[in-house]
Amino acid sequence: PNNQFLYRDEGLTEELGTVEPFNHKVYKVLSTRMINDRLFGFIKGKREIGWVNLESSYYVYNKTNEIVFLKEGANIQNELNIKYNFTKSFTEDIQKKYLTSKGLINYNDEFYELLYKKERFVGFMKSSDLDVGYNVEYEVTLPRDKELFVDSQFKTKVNNENDIYKLLMIFPNKSIGKVECENKKFWVDLK
Known part of the structure; x- marks a missing residue:
């Protein structure tokens, strides 16, 4: 959501900027705290970033990495890829290559796998749309x-x-x- 900020400290006194540049990406949460009755997390990408409100974030469940291909006729236009504008990530070239499934999220009571090409996140797919190696x-x-x-x-x-x-x-x-x-x-x- 708009006007959410990233903070250097858990006291939320020093703003580092808005969260918008960090939206629609996967981060590791190093620590969580209830601050002013809201859930905050200290997030890390390639480097430590800061404290952010996690209430509108999705929890990524860890899983063993799996090599996968998209099945013929896989629904890349699923709800999550449309919502977060990842349908363009699934180029024809990407659809023919193997990808790595590195995690799961629960969205509207359905699990979606997080797919990567090397280290680049390309989008979400239901398990039923994947051919697992x-x-x-x-x-x-x-x-x-x-x-x-x-x-x-x-x-x-x-x-x-x-x-x-x-x-x-x-x-x-x-x-x-x-x-x-x-x-x-x-x-x-x-x-």
């Missing part, structure tokens, strides 16, 4: 004519010079996997 460790034999790629978008092909690979990760919905041989990793269509 499963870590596995199987030895697999691939025929020499099976195409291998250096990227998850299957753009850059490499020669398949081996028969035996270690399957490291599978994405059941997309039927693709990540394999390794001689310390080199490749992507393969598992169909």
Whole structure:
């Protein structure tokens, strides 16, 4: 909301500025206090920032990071992405790449996952719209004519010079996997 301020101290005596430049981003809350019957948190991004009223903020639930792809037909125009203007973050290029799910928020009694491309937050998706990668460790034999790629978008092909690979990760919905041989990793269509 407008006219909310960020404070240097928990006594709320020294204003650092408005919270607007910090809206719609994810921060770590290092400490919380009830101040004047309102919940405040001391937030940190790449650096410590200050004290802010948390009443209109969403709590991010920690979870194990997961590598995910958006499922075909995933609803990127969901309520949260529209509300916080993240629909533009899901470019066609991003929709084809793997992302990292790093947390969950509860919005209107539904959980949404927080998705990142490297360290950049790109938006929210429901779990049902995600193809989650499963870590596995199987030895697999691939025929020499099976195409291998250096990227998850299957753009850059490499020669398949081996028969035996270690399957490291599978994405059941997309039927693709990540394999390794001689310390080199490749992507393969598992169909």
